[in-house]
Amino acid sequence: MAQTHKFKVAMSCSGCSGAVERVLKKLDGVTDYEISLEDQTVTVHGDASQAVIFETIKKTGKEVTPL
Numbered sequence: 030m031a032q033t034h035k036f037k038v039a040m041s042c043s044g045c046s047g048a049v050e051r052v053l054k055k056l057d058g059v060t061d062y063e064i065s066l067e068d069q070t071v072t073v074h075g076d077a078s079q080a081v082i083f084e085t086i087k088k089t090g091k092e093v094t095p096l
Contacts, residue, residue, distance in 0.1 A: 039092040
């Protein structure tokens with residue numbers, strides 16, 4: 030069953046949000062995502078676990094916190 034996970038991600042520019050978008054696109058189990066540079070949030074929909082998504086976003090070098 031698809032789940033929704035939300036994260037606070039420190040992103041200061043479109044390059045930052047682009048890096049997060051690139052890793053989420055490649056992640057198995059992610060069906061959709063919304064990245065808000067303004068709110069500094071990333072919402073991910075799909076079957077991937079929160080831990081896997083967290084570690085994937087963390088690999089971009091951004092500070093990330095589950096919400």
